[in-house]
Amino acid sequence: MLLAPFAVRCDVAPYRLSGTVVAALLNHRDSLAALGDAVLEPPYRGAPKAVALAIKPRHALVAPGGALLVDAAGELAVGASLGVVIARTACAVREADALAHVAGYLVACDATVPHASHYRPQIRAMARDASCALGAAVVARDAVGDAGALAVRTFVDGGLAATSSTAELVRGVARLIAEVSDFMTLAPGDIVLAGSAPDAPRVRAGARIAVEIERIGRLETRVAVAERVAA
Amino acid sequence: MRRARVAYAGALHEATPAGDGAIRLADGRVVAEDAVVWLPPFEAGTVIALGLNYADHAKELAFQKQDEPLVFLKGPASLVGHRGETRRPADATFMHYECELAVVIGKPARHVPRARAIEHVAGYTIANDYAVRDYLENWYRPNLRVKSRDGATALGPWLVDADDVEWPPVRALRTLVNGKQTQSGHTRDLVFDIAFLIEYLSAFMTLDTGDVILTGTPEGVVNVDVGDEVVCEIEGLGRLANRIVGDDIFGRGANANARGRGPGE
Secondary structure, three states, X not given: OOOHHHHOEEOOOOOOOOOOEEEEEOOEOOOXXXXXXXXXXXXXXXOOOOOEEEEEOHHHEEOOOOOEEEOOOOOEEEEEEEEEEEOOOEOOOOHHHHXXXXXXXXXXXEEEOOOOOOOOOOHHHHOOOOOEEEOOEEEEHHHHOOOOOOEEEXXXXXXXXXXXXXXXXXXXXXXXXXHHHOOOOEOOOOEXXXXXXXXXXXXXXXXXXXXXXXXXXXXXXXXXXOOOOOO | OEEEEEXXXXXXXXXXXXXXXXXXXXXXXXXXXXXXXXXXXXXXXXXXXXXXXXXXHHHHOOOOOOOOOEEEEEOHHHEEOOOEEEEEOOOOOOEEOOEEEEEEEOOOEOOOOHHHHHHHEEEEEEEEEOEEHHHOOOOOOOOHHHXXXXXXXXXXXXXXXXXXXXXOOOOEEEEEEOOEEEEEEEHHHEOOOHHHHHHHHHOOOOEOOOOEEEOOXXXXXXXXXXXXXXEEEEOOOEEEEEEEEEHHHHOOHHHHHHHOOOOOO
């Protein structure tokens, strides 16, 4: 069942999510610094110019209350991210007009299998079933106000494991929508994940995760073992 | 059986071939194939694409053979149907087509061994998976700005039932630009075959009805320009036509500011 997009409460137009989720990568100011001189060396040969993105396939989405899945002996890096929900079709919008295309925001937790290389799309680490948890509700843009300096906290088993702020994003919400919509039209109900900080907490099966974003809310999930059931 | 989805006279229709340039709508009307708007022939879910999956193409682009498939995902806005248009950005110097066999999933697939992969295939269509190489970067390569562009992934014209195609499909494919053949290859030269791809992908991501795997392209990609007609053919599956159009009709480039894209403008 593909319930995840429909299970998120959205009391603001378009009142439903589309199921399309696009995640900004390396969009935290420390992301490239964490790679050091490797940024300049092969295979990268320099910092990225355009925003790096990944599409989350539909089975990656986890409905509110659901669990993130990990292989029995595996590990996940749980990236806390602001999710930006699109209100109206955004095609080649200017940065100055971008926020008018935003319906609101939600909390997201984008879990990936830790991987050292950013050269290839890495979908085996980044497009797994039940790897992207969505918060319970979309909070209207007007109720949030400026989303450019919101505190983001990640808790693992009740303890504070990571803190960041949306002020640390390389591209803020408006810039991100302008850059993405220049080549990829965003539709009502699409979610753009603004991206998470490097060194996301590493967790294993059994962990309890909470992500809080100031004025947006708190997402709680847990990590469970993905059973190998053929279908 | 082969089916298309078309728009005609104010509604969407399923259509089947009616011979001699005609198609038959599900409601019985027979109309000329150029009197309808062709959409991708099925409602696409997750769009999965392969890079460097023909040994010759990988060599052409100076890559070594991969240990595992190079897979990337595309957004839904990237899709366009048969006889569609694809925008060539004014600043591009190298934009090329990629003729590919597209495998459409018919039944959810999770942890499917290769011997059972065929059970999950609904059918096949033709894909033209354009790339703008100018935008290629070495981060999550091929990055979405190259490969998930609006209207730059054509699908169609027909979804051809798996029952009507041998398994695995052994088909010649080729591309013609303005009537001249520029690319040719054969699906027997896939580095990672369809059964492998279904097994590989379904081990970590469930494939669902309507998901589509674009299996990669052989050598012979050349630049295309505004006005070019690009036709991708796969033996027995049909011919997928597309036309390259410029920034101007989208209000981009020199006129971008004149168009005004702000809400309410």
